[in-house]
Amino acid sequence: MKHKIITLISQIIAxxxxxxxxxxxxxPLVWMLYSSMKTQQEFSLDIISLPKVLHFDNFIAAIKVGKMHMFFGNSLFNSVISVILIILIGFIVAYFLSRYNFKLRNAVYVLFLFGMLVPVHSLLIPLFIQFKVLHLLDQRFTLIFPYVAFGLPMAVFLFESFIKSTPVEIEEAAYLDGGSTSTIIFKIVMPVCRPVISTILILSFLNSWNEFPFSLILLRKQSLKTIPIGLSNFNGQYTVNYPQLMAAMVIAVLPVIIIYLLFSKRVIEGMTAGSVKG
Incomplete structure (x- = not known):
């Protein structure tokens, strides 16, 4: 009896x-949402209290004055294209690394793993110089190159671990039935990797959507800037309109929440996939 009481108390505390x-x-998310519907005066008087009247003017100002629609579109373009390329290239590379033993196989795999260890900020100046020499600054596709490059190591690692744990017999049966390599890769193996694809999709989208340094350094045109740079525009020299900033942050965080809710069930499954070999 005493043991049950102790167990019950420990469960209640946990x-x-x-x-x-x-x-x-x-x-913090709830506070950001209702703070975005306050006036500047209400926010200054009490940052925690609920608004007396819901003011949606802050969202209109964030779009018209802050040009959040432009930053939103730029971030969406860069993130979607980058995620598609990361998944596609990462899957193909990981498939050949896991299924074929060629001479430089281990060297290529270690090279991708090494990419996960390199600090992003240490490459800002070399990348800026390289992009300047190649005339790649201030282009619509400028940010896609670093996003894909830094997203591929994680994608290759997760795909390779998962594909290696799947049975080869399925692919061999498809070969015997006359299936081509491309058919086996994209119609048989890729659908099996849906948990990993969901995980890579969320992580890559989050990294691209929230990325700040490359957008700040590699882009000068205001029309190409992304959401993180757009949010910094709400900080004035002496004052900050916090309700408008909160409204802009709500607009910025909505796609992330929606994507996470759609794919969150497969994240843990994808992260642990391949850790136990069958």
């Missing part, structure tokens, strides 16, 4: 701790 932890994670 649940209370998790509830408090969940509240601390959710409250």
């Amino acid at each position: 649940n209370l701790f998790m509830i408090m932890f969940s509240i601390t994670c959710i409250f």
Whole structure:
């Protein structure tokens, strides 16, 4: 009886701790949402209290004055194209690394793994000089190159681990039935990798959507800037219109929340895939 009481108390304490932890994670999003509907005066008087009247003018100002629609479109273009290329190239490279033993196979694999260890910020100046020499600055596709380059190592690592754990017999049967290599790769193996694809999609999209340094250094045209740079425009020299900034942040975070809700069930499955070999 005493053991059951101790177990019950420990469960209650653990649940209370998790509830408090969940509240601390959710409250900033809720606070940002209702703060975006306050006036500047209401926010200055009390940053925690709820708004007396919901003001949607901040969203209109964020779009018209802050040009959030332009930054939103640029970030969406760069993120979507980068994610597609990361998934496609990463999957093809990982398939050949996991299924074929060629001379430089280990060297190529180690090279991709090494890419996960290189600090992004240490390459800002070399990349800027290289892009300047190649006349790649201030182009619509400028940011796609570094996004794909830094997203590929993680994609190759996850794809390679998962593909290596899947049975080869399925592919051999398809070969015997007359299937081509491209058919086997894209119609048989790729659908099996859906959990990993979901994981890479979310992680790559988050990295591209929230990326700041490359957008700041490699782009000078205001018409090509992305969401993180656009948010910095709401900071004035002496004052900050926080309700408008909160409205812009709500606009910026919506795609991330939507994508995470759509694919979150497969994230853990994709991250742990291949860790236990069958």
